[in-house]
Amino acid sequence: MLQRGNALSRKFKSILVTGGAGFIGSEFVRQAVKKRYEVLVVDKLTYAGDLERLKSVEGKYKFFKSDICNEKKIRDIFKREKPDAVAHFAAETHVDRSITDATPFMKTNVIGTQSVFSSALAAGVKKIVHISTDEIYGEIRKGKFTENSPIAPNSPYSASKAAADMLAKAYFRTYALPVVIARPSNNYGPWQFPEKLIPVIIKNALENRKVPVYAKGENVREWLYVCDCAEAIFAILEKGDPGQAYNIGSGQERKNIEVVKSVLKIMGKSEKLIEFVKDRPGHDFRYSLNIGKIKKRLGWKAKTGFGEGIKRTVRWYEANRRWLRKSLNA
Numbered sequence: 001m002l003q004r005g006n007a008l009s010r011k012f013k014s015i016l017v018t019g020g021a022g023f024i025g026s027e028f029v030r031q032a033v034k035k036r037y038e039v040l041v042v043d044k045l046t047y048a049g050d051l052e053r054l055k056s057v058e059g060k061y062k063f064f065k066s067d068i069c070n071e072k073k074i075r076d077i078f079k080r081e082k083p084d085a086v087a088h089f090a091a092e093t094h095v096d097r098s099i100t101d102a103t104p105f106m107k108t109n110v111i112g113t114q115s116v117f118s119s120a121l122a123a124g125v126k127k128i129v130h131i132s133t134d135e136i137y138g139e140i141r142k143g144k145f146t147e148n149s150p151i152a153p154n155s156p157y158s159a160s161k162a163a164a165d166m167l168a169k170a171y172f173r174t175y176a177l178p179v180v181i182a183r184p185s186n187n188y189g190p191w192q193f194p195e196k197l198i199p200v201i202i203k204n205a206l207e208n209r210k211v212p213v214y215a216k217g218e219n220v221r222e223w224l225y226v227c228d229c230a231e232a233i234f235a236i237l238e239k240g241d242p243g244q245a246y247n248i249g250s251g252q253e254r255k256n257i258e259v260v261k262s263v264l265k266i267m268g269k270s271e272k273l274i275e276f277v278k279d280r281p282g283h284d285f286r287y288s289l290n291i292g293k294i295k296k297r298l299g300w301k302a303k304t305g306f307g308e309g310i311k312r313t314v315r316w317y318e319a320n321r322r323w324l325r326k327s328l329n330a
């Protein structure tokens, strides 16, 4: 899973990664270590954070257990460690949880992001990439969102991420914070917490339980393999222009029902496991990203097709059932 890299391709000396014990953040940390960056991880270790994701790079990063909302502590870490660059992943990320209780989303994703931005500014970091999401644009029935599409979020999760995205623009314009915005589509791959669609399908199918699918499974998402996403975030951090936003998509659109059927097929399980359940309130129908900007300006494009990525993902979960069980019991 680790990518090739060496010290010569390094743009900065040190990178502070918030949310580095999470799904995408941990892949970014593994790649950063491989590229020989000095890596500092700041993570609160919520239910979604787990240092086991970083066991392959143990001893090769510094860890600070901290809530990004604790601005004094975050400022102290920045002041003491003086990172050159920052990748800000830490967030509450599950839409269904945001519908049940939006408060932690507003705290971490908005107030926490402001604390990270103000600490980065005070410490004079050279570059910071803020990880936003395609969900800030709302849904699109036809066509694709460009970076100039209006911001029109529909869930408490995406509203909190939209606020953070706008805060990034405000910090660039008002204080000249060298912040670049990354807007990835739906990620999948090893180590994703088993509350998101793909690991939920795999977990239930492994136990021969029903696989819940919202409504008729017609909603469309653009599936991006996590290693490709982390590579795109490096391209944005190293080469992106401050004040700019970059979409990160794969062009691999699938209806949810197609995703479920592909996973069941790879696992040799019956489609009879599928159970249609009441739709999520306010469920966005489709997201789709135009990635002309990152392709043309930064030379990045996704390498992993959905067929290949989903096979690798299923095989990984099959081989890591202990982690799956541990995550659910934590």
Ligand SMILES: NC(=O)c1ccc[n+]([C@@H]2O[C@H](COP(=O)([O-])OP(=O)(O)OC[C@H]3O[C@@H](n4cnc5c(N)ncnc54)[C@H](O)[C@@H]3O)[C@@H](O)[C@H]2O)c1
Binding pocket: 018, 019, 020, 021, 022, 023, 024, 025, 042, 043, 044, 045, 046, 047, 048, 049, 050, 066, 067, 068, 069, 088, 089, 090, 091, 092, 093, 094, 108, 112, 131, 132, 133, 134, 161, 183, 184, 185, 186, 187, 188, 193
């Ligand atoms: N997963 C996706 O499909 C996807 C798509 C687009 C954008 N994103 C964005 O990418 C980022 C990473 O997503 P992910 O799927 O890896 O998330 P995740 O839920 O797997 O990990 C989030 C990490 O942040 C940490 N964290 C949460 N609250 C914190 C706080 N208050 N202080 C410090 N650490 C805290 C958690 O402990 C965890 O390690 C998020 O900003 C998310 O909005 C994710």
